[in-house]
Structures are given as C-alpha cells and as structure tokens.
Amino acid sequence: MSDPGLTSSFEEAAKPAPRSRTTLLKRLADVVCLPTSRINAFERSMTADLLVEMLRDANVTEREKVARRLAMLNEMPGVLVRLLLRDELPVARCLLVDAEKLSDADLISCLYNASMEHRRLIAQRRGVSEVVADALIDMAEAPVIETLLRNELVKISHQGVENVVAATRDAQHLIPLLLRRAELRPSHAYVMFWWADAEARKTILQRFAVSREILQDAVGDVFALASAEGWQDPLSRKALQFIERRQRNRAAIAKSPFESLDAAVAAAEGGVTREIAEEISYLSGLKPMTGAKIFTDPGGEPLAILCKATGLPRACVRQLWRGLRRQEVDRSGVIDHALERVLTVYDTIAVDRAQTVLRYWNWSLTSALTPALIKAIREGDEAAIDEYSTPQRAAMLALARDFGR
Numbered sequence: 570m571s572d573p574g575l576t577s578s579f580e581e582a583a584k585p586a587p588r589s590r591t592t593l594l595k596r597l598a599d600v601v602c603l604p605t606s607r608i609n610a611f612e613r614s615m616t617a618d619l620l621v622e623m624l625r626d627a628n629v630t631e632r633e634k635v636a637r638r639l640a641m642l643n644e645m646p647g648v649l650v651r652l653l654l655r656d657e658l659p660v661a662r663c664l665l666v667d668a669e670k671l672s673d674a675d676l677i678s679c680l681y682n683a684s685m686e687h688r689r690l691i692a693q694r695r696g697v698s699e700v701v702a703d704a705l706i707d708m709a710e711a712p713v714i715e716t717l718l719r720n721e722l723v724k725i726s727h728q729g730v731e732n733v734v735a736a737t738r739d740a741q742h743l744i745p746l747l748l749r750r751a752e753l754r755p756s757h758a759y760v761m762f763w764w765a766d767a768e769a770r771k772t773i774l775q776r777f778a779v780s781r782e783i784l785q786d787a788v789g790d791v792f793a794l795a796s797a798e799g800w801q802d803p804l805s806r807k808a809l810q811f812i813e814r815r816q817r818n819r820a821a822i823a824k825s826p827f828e829s830l831d832a833a834v835a836a837a838e839g840g841v842t843r844e845i846a847e848e849i850s851y852l853s854g855l856k857p858m859t860g861a862k863i864f865t866d867p868g869g870e871p872l873a874i875l876c877k878a879t880g881l882p883r884a885c886v887r888q889l890w891r892g893l894r895r896q897e898v899d900r901s902g903v904i905d906h907a908l909e910r911v912l913t914v915y916d917t918i919a920v921d922r923a924q925t926v927l928r929y930w931n932w933s934l935t936s937a938l939t940p941a942l943i944k945a946i947r948e949g950d951e952a953a954i955d956e957y958s959t960p961q962r963a964a965m966l967a968l969a970r971d972f973g974r
Contacts, residue, residue: 594623594631598638601646617646624652632656636663643670654679658686665690676701685710692716697723706732711740718746725752734761744769748776755779759929763862767910770870774914778922784812810854811928814921816879821851834876834885837892845892853879859931864893869907871930873915878923886915 597620601613608616624632636653639645640663654661654675661683664671677700680688685708691697692705692713702725705713714733717723725733730750734757737743744765747753758777762770792809800806817830827833830852837845841864850860853875863871869890876885887908890897896905904912918926 590623590627591631594620594627594635595638597623598635601649602638602642614646617649621648621652624649629657629659632660633663636660637667640664640667642668645670647675650675651678654687655682658684661687662690665694669695673698673701677704680704680708685713688713689716692723693720695722699724699726699729702726703729703732706736709736711736711743714740715743715746718743718750725750727752727754730754730757737761738764741766745772748772755929756933759926759933763866767868767870770868771914774870774874774918774922774926778918778926780919780921781812781925782921785814788812807932811932814924816854816924816927818852818854821854825852827852830879831881831885834881834888838888839892840894841889841892849875853927855927855931859927862930864889869895869911870914873911874918874923874926877915877918877920878927880920883912883915886912 597616600608600616601620603613620635624635627635632653636656639649639653645668650664650671654664654671655678661679665679665687671694676691676694676697680691680701681704688705688708688710689712691701693716697705697717697720702717702723705717706725706729714736717725718733730747730752733743733747737747741764744761745768747761748758748769755777758773762773765773788809791805792813795802795805795809822829825833825848827836827848830849833845833849833852837849846860846864847857850857853860855863855875863875866872872889873886875881876883876889887897890908890911895908897908899905
C-alpha cells in the first residue's frame with residue numbers, strides 16, 4: 570500500500586479487534602453517510618478527519634468494511650476517499666468497483682499513487698473520462714491499456730490514441746483492440762501499419778483505404794486556379810497533390826534515365842539498388858523516404874499498394890519481389906505464402922483507394938521532416954511529440970527506429 574500509515578500484516582488481520590473499535594468505526598462511518606438534512610459540511614468533514622486517523626492504524630478487514638459502507642454514497646469526503654483508494658487492493662476495490670461517483674481528481678490521484686492492479690480496476694470503470702484515460706495511458710502499462718481498449722464506455726482523446734499507437738510497437742497484441750476503436754483515425758492507422766502483422770494490415774486497408782472521390786468533386790475547379798497562379802502556394806499545392814487523380818510524376822520522366830516507371834521496375838527485377846529505388850519513388854510521385862519504407866518493409870504489402878496506385882500491372886509486383894531477392898515459391902513449387910498474400914492485396918484494392926494509402930504514407934512520412942524532427946527521431950525523443958504537427962508525429966512514430974539503426 571502506498572500510504573505508510575496503512576501498513577498491515579496477516580497477523581494483524583487475524584487478530585480480533587476490540588469491540589469498542591469496531592463499533593466506533595461503524596458509528597463514525599454512519600455519521601459520514603448521513604444525508605445533508607441531518608449533518609452539515611463542517612460536521613461531516615470533522616467526522617471524516619477523525620475516521621481517517623482511526624483507519625491509519627486499523628486492520629485490512631476494518632478498512633474494507635468502511636470502504637464498502639462509503640461506496641454507496643453520492644458524495645464522499647475527499648480526504649477519506651483518497652486514503653482508501655490508495656489502500657490495499659481488497660479495500661480500494663470496494664470503491665473502484667462499486668462507487669459510481671468518484672471524481673476524476675480522485676481517480677487520477679489513485680492511479681499515480683497505487684499499483685497497476687488499481688489502475689486496471691480504474692480502466693474497467695463505466696464511462697472513464699478522457700483525462701483519466703490519458704493518465705492511464707501515460708503510465709505505459711500494456712495490461713492497463715488493454716483493459717482500457719476493451720472498455721467500450723471509455724473515452725480516449727486524440728492524443729491518447731496517438732500514445733496507444735506508439736505503445737503498439739512493443740505491445741502488438743494491442744493492435745486488434747485499437748483497430749476496433751471508433752476514435753482511431755487514418756493518421757493513426759497508416760503509421761501503425763508499418764509494424765502491424767498481416768491480419769491487422771488487412772483490416773487497416775479494408776477500413777481506412779477510402780476513396781477521395783468526394784474531395785475530387787469538391788475541389789475540382791481549384792486545380793485550374795492553382796495552375797493559373799503557377800502553383801506558388803505551397804499549402805494548397807501539397808493538399809491538391811494528395812487529392813488529384815494522377816499518381817505518376819510526369820515531370821520526373823524528363824530527368825529520369827528510364828523511359829517510364831514500367832521500365833524502371835523492369836530494371837529493378839535484376840536487383841533493387843538504392844538508385845533504382847529512388848528513381849521508382851520519384852516516378853511514382855513519392856519522396857525517397859517513402860520509397861525506402863516500401864522497399865524495406867518485411868511484409869511486402871506496400872509493394873502491392875505501390876503497383877496498384879501507379880497503374881502498374883500485376884506482373885510488376887513479381888518483378889519487384891524478385892529484385893528484392895524474396896522467395897517466390899516454396900520447396901514443393903507452390904507460390905510462397907507471403908507473395909500470395911501480397912498479390913491478393915493487389916487484386917482486392919481499387920486504384921483510387923491504393924492511391925489514398927500511398928499518398929497518405931508519403932504525406933505523413935515526409936511532409937515536414939524538419940531538422941528538429943530528424944534530430945528528435947534520431948534521439949528517439951518521442952516525449953517531444955506534442956511539438957509537431959500530425960504528419961510530423963506520424964513520421965516520428967514510423968521512422969524512429971529506422972533512424973536509430
């Protein structure tokens with residue numbers, strides 16, 4: 570127990586308490602529980618102070634009885650509640666499970682000054698608020714976060730979800746639970762994709778690979794306006810690049826040693842070098858950083874997204890697969906399971922949706938890689954994540970380990 574005044578032992582618990590003490594504790598608890606029509610605030614506070622002094626030296630059984638009595642109250646004296654919430658689990662559980670009217674301040678005080686089991690009980694409560702949920706997540710305890718994610722009545726803030734996404738790198742069993750949460754946004758899911766397993770990636774692509782048709786219809790005339798202005802505004806240019814239908818970079822063809830993206834992929838079949846990977850990235854309308862993530866991804870699904878989004882035929886997936894020296898068939902001559910999974914992704918995702926995924930990766934991974942962000946990534950300074958915009962935070966989460974290699 571956190572409070573040194575509430576220490577106890579099995580011998581103490583087994584020792585029968587004096588009858589006068591048991592009766593006095595019960596009577597004091599009864600007085601604290603009197604309705605406001607029978608007792609004023611000062612009298613209740615005075616009684617609570619006296620009860621606290623007695624409970625500091627009472628045994629576990631006595632403290633548990635008082636806690637059970639107080640759990641039914643709509644309003645409990647703060648000093649008494651905080652003392653019992655930090656108590657041993659049998660005592661604290663009475664309040665954490667049965668008391669409906671605990672304040673956020675009381676719960677936060679408890680979670681910072683008690684055990685992980687106390688925090689798990691808090692995470693199980695009905696209607697846990699955003700501020701309490703964020704505090705629980707900040708403790709970075711996977712069992713507590715798992716309990717929180719399973720609680721459908723909890724409210725998790727945007728920042729809280731980002732912190733859970735970061736936690737899933739080292740606790741991947743949390744990913745399926747997080748994917749069920751309504752609070753999860755594309756900016757979270759597309760970052761988490763990079764360390765998710767095959768089944769979770771499938772869910773992410775099915776749920777978040779959305780069409781941009783509504784955006785294209787809404788801003789269709791803006792392209793002409795931006796073109797007439799010479800694409801001088803960087804903010805509108807970046808947004809329109811995300812929305813537009815064309816994926817390949819036509820301007821890059823004039824500078825490329827390859828006649829087309831298809832030709833670059835054909836050359837990659839003999840071996841994907843850094844130079845070829847960068848050319849494929851440029852021709853695909855991607856930054857080299859995004860291309861590097863795609864080509865080095867162990868699962869291979871990003872290769873299918875790249876080919877589908879840029880209009881490359883299905884055979885190009887195999888060409889890139891060979892160029893990366895990955896196994897195509899197993900010993901029995903049957904297509905390798907990983908390649909089959911990647912080809913299935915290519916077959917099942919629509920071009921427009923694949924472009925959404927690809928452009929979101931490109932935007933979130935490279936949109937604002939400032940010197941400060943790169944420095945933070947290299948140092949693993951995830952504590953500074955609040956200082957950055959959404960794409961910067963996404964880049965930090967997805968690339969932190971890459972920069973550390």
